[in-house]
Amino acid sequence: MTGNETRTTAVEAYLRGLQDRLCTLFESFEPQARFRQDLWQRPAGGGGDTRVLADGAVFESAGVNFSRIEGRTLPAAASARHPELAGRPFLATGVSVVVHPRNPHVPTSHMNVRYFEAGEVCWFGGGFDLTPYYPRLEDVRSWHQAAADACAPFGDDIYRRFKKHCDEYFYLPHRGETRGVGGLFFDDLNSGDFARDFALQQSVGDHYLSAYEPIVTRRKDTPYGTREVDFQRYRRGRYVEFNLVYDRGTLFGLQSGGRTESILMSLPRQVEWRYDWQPEPGSPEAELGNYLRPRDWL
Amino acid sequence: MTGNETRTTAVEAYLRGLQDRLCTLFESFEPQARFRQDLWQRPAGGGGDTRVLADGAVFESAGVNFSRIEGRTLPAAASARHPELAGRPFLATGVSVVVHPRNPHVPTSHMNVRYFEAGEVCWFGGGFDLTPYYPRLEDVRSWHQAAADACAPFGDDIYRRFKKHCDEYFYLPHRGETRGVGGLFFDDLNSGDFARDFALQQSVGDHYLSAYEPIVTRRKDTPYGTREVDFQRYRRGRYVEFNLVYDRGTLFGLQSGGRTESILMSLPRQVEWRYDWQPEPGSPEAELGNYLRPRDWL
Numbered sequence: 001m002t003g004n005e006t007r008t009t010a011v012e013a014y015l016r017g018l019q020d021r022l023c024t025l026f027e028s029f030e031p032q033a034r035f036r037q038d039l040w041q042r043p044a045g046g047g048g049d050t051r052v053l054a055d056g057a058v059f060e061s062a063g064v065n066f067s068r069i070e071g072r073t074l075p076a077a078a079s080a081r082h083p084e085l086a087g088r089p090f091l092a093t094g095v096s097v098v099v100h101p102r103n104p105h106v107p108t109s110h111m112n113v114r115y116f117e118a119g120e121v122c123w124f125g126g127g128f129d130l131t132p133y134y135p136r137l138e139d140v141r142s143w144h145q146a147a148a149d150a151c152a153p154f155g156d157d158i159y160r161r162f163k164k165h166c167d168e169y170f171y172l173p174h175r176g177e178t179r180g181v182g183g184l185f186f187d188d189l190n191s192g193d194f195a196r197d198f199a200l201q202q203s204v205g206d207h208y209l210s211a212y213e214p215i216v217t218r219r220k221d222t223p224y225g226t227r228e229v230d231f232q233r234y235r236r237g238r239y240v241e242f243n244l245v246y247d248r249g250t251l252f253g254l255q256s257g258g259r260t261e262s263i264l265m266s267l268p269r270q271v272e273w274r275y276d277w278q279p280e281p282g283s284p285e286a287e288l289g290n291y292l293r294p295r296d297w298l
Numbered sequence: 299m300t301g302n303e304t305r306t307t308a309v310e311a312y313l314r315g316l317q318d319r320l321c322t323l324f325e326s327f328e329p330q331a332r333f334r335q336d337l338w339q340r341p342a343g344g345g346g347d348t349r350v351l352a353d354g355a356v357f358e359s360a361g362v363n364f365s366r367i368e369g370r371t372l373p374a375a376a377s378a379r380h381p382e383l384a385g386r387p388f389l390a391t392g393v394s395v396v397v398h399p400r401n402p403h404v405p406t407s408h409m410n411v412r413y414f415e416a417g418e419v420c421w422f423g424g425g426f427d428l429t430p431y432y433p434r435l436e437d438v439r440s441w442h443q444a445a446a447d448a449c450a451p452f453g454d455d456i457y458r459r460f461k462k463h464c465d466e467y468f469y470l471p472h473r474g475e476t477r478g479v480g481g482l483f484f485d486d487l488n489s490g491d492f493a494r495d496f497a498l499q500q501s502v503g504d505h506y507l508s509a510y511e512p513i514v515t516r517r518k519d520t521p522y523g524t525r526e527v528d529f530q531r532y533r534r535g536r537y538v539e540f541n542l543v544y545d546r547g548t549l550f551g552l553q554s555g556g557r558t559e560s561i562l563m564s565l566p567r568q569v570e571w572r573y574d575w576q577p578e579p580g581s582p583e584a585e586l587g588n589y590l591r592p593r594d595w596l
Contacts (some may be wrong), residue, residue, distance in 0.1 A: 061573065260472045267535070
């Protein structure tokens with residue numbers, strides 16, 4: 001194997017193991033619902049392993065997607081740092097997770113770890129972010145503590161930088177608000193030390209599990225009614241707006257001829273738009289607005 | 299007044315009258331629901347008159363938006379034909395209509411007529427298209443007959459060209475299907491004869507009313523149940539996908555700092571995504587697929 005092949009094999013092994021661990025974790029919350037697996041080939045090269053759990057007791061939908069695609073021309077959306085690589089042969093592999101819980105007190109969460117090679121250049125990207133409907137400070141703090149813990153072994157400044165990048169990336173200009181309370185986001189990561197960068201990616205993937213599990217456990221049995229479900233559906237509209245208008249991962253997938261159903265599994269199941277709706281001042285629904293501006297949570 | 303001002307005044311008068319006629323028509327179907335009016339100013343110049351009817355007996359939502367905005371830098375999404383005008387001062391005025399009926403047997407419809415000036419150049423754009431859930435050949439034919447009638451006084455080839463443009467524009471590459479059964483779409487219309495172009499725009503606006511009214515009348519009392527509503531919500535997901543990923547009108551509005559709620563009033567109220575769902579072969583839901591490929595309907 002070439003050096004490239006050795007690296008790719010190691011990354012892919014981590015990603016496939018991570019996918020299994022994620023599915024095991026989510027199924028552990030479910031008395032009956034199980035992941036459905038779809039293996040798919042991409043006509044232009046590569047393929048993937050899409051796993052979706054639908055209509056669970058705890059999760060309305062949970063999608064855990066592994067893909068490894070190869071292509072002749074890197075889409076422009078793939079790299080902000082290396083525009084000169086657009087159009088070159090590439091390999092992209094990653095795991096994406098989007099979890100939409102049923103209980104509006106449990107936040108939606110997203111995690112992605114990905115690895116690219118184009119020509120002689122390779123880089124990592126990824127991160128995780130949390131989208132609560134009825135935010136609790138305790139959850140937001142424990143989430144960001146896990147994010148900081150994931151980064152701590154790799155340098156004093158990493159969490160602050162990745163957290164800032166996350167706040168900037170998951171932002172809806174037309175709404176003037178962030179998608180949620182953020183977490184970590186990094187892209188074009190290539191420090192020149194592959195082993196270190198790969199270890200950082202693994203730390204991010206691993207810490208997503210330990211960050212999200214306790215939040216689900218704490219909130220999944222909180223009582224709720226139609227008011228909370230209505231608000232959850234309304235807010236899920238913002239999630240759709242972000243993913244379809246701004247998200248580079250979604251655009252990359254659609255541009256590169258990805259499998260549409262695997263890309264759009266990130267969309268929530270039940271969504272509602274209401275013209276010019278505003279929460280009542282002082283209500284729990286209005287409180288969310290205070291969480292959708294970047295802040296130091298630790 | 300300059301020639302430009304005279305033209306702008308005439309176009310605006312037509313558009314404002316059209317907005318009134320549309321609201322009157324939609325309210326005539328409703329025993330109780332009425333349009334709410336929001337007048338708004340755009341900080342960077344201009345403003346609009348947004349009218350939304352929500353939760354009607356016949357219409358789940360109907361939005362009829364007039365806007366006239368002026369700006370210092372034309373967004374790139376405004377003109378495909380005149381990329382050199384991007385960044386120049388501009389005026390854009392138009393009426394947009396999106397109607398999402400409650401009964402799944404009544405198709406969603408969309409109409410837009412717009413007028414641009416940038417520097418010494420002015421042009422019209424617009425069109426209308428129909429998005430059925432349970433299509434009826436009679437409706438699709440009468441819709442396209444109205445479209446052909448709208449164009450007939452202006453040349454033998456106009457309907458064919460605008461119909462083709464509509465099929466090409468309202469297409470979702472990632473789904474391999476059109477948004478609906480089409481109609482008319484035109485852009486960058488400037489034949490050098492302002493009066494003729496303006497008359498064509500008026501004909502398109504006027505024929506939308508006469509095209510849609512009989513379809514609503516024919517289908518609004520057709521019985522339906524949860525199966526049809528579920529399918530309607532699922533298909534509305536495609537409407538959202540088109541508007542947020544591809545629609546130049548939406549992108550233009552968001553890029554130019556438009557009023558978000560007026561732009562996104564095009565989105566349906568209740569929407570559902572389901573992973574990898576397929577209609578049963580031979581079912582009424584599967585029949586829709588046969589309508590989502592361009593065809594000569596007349």
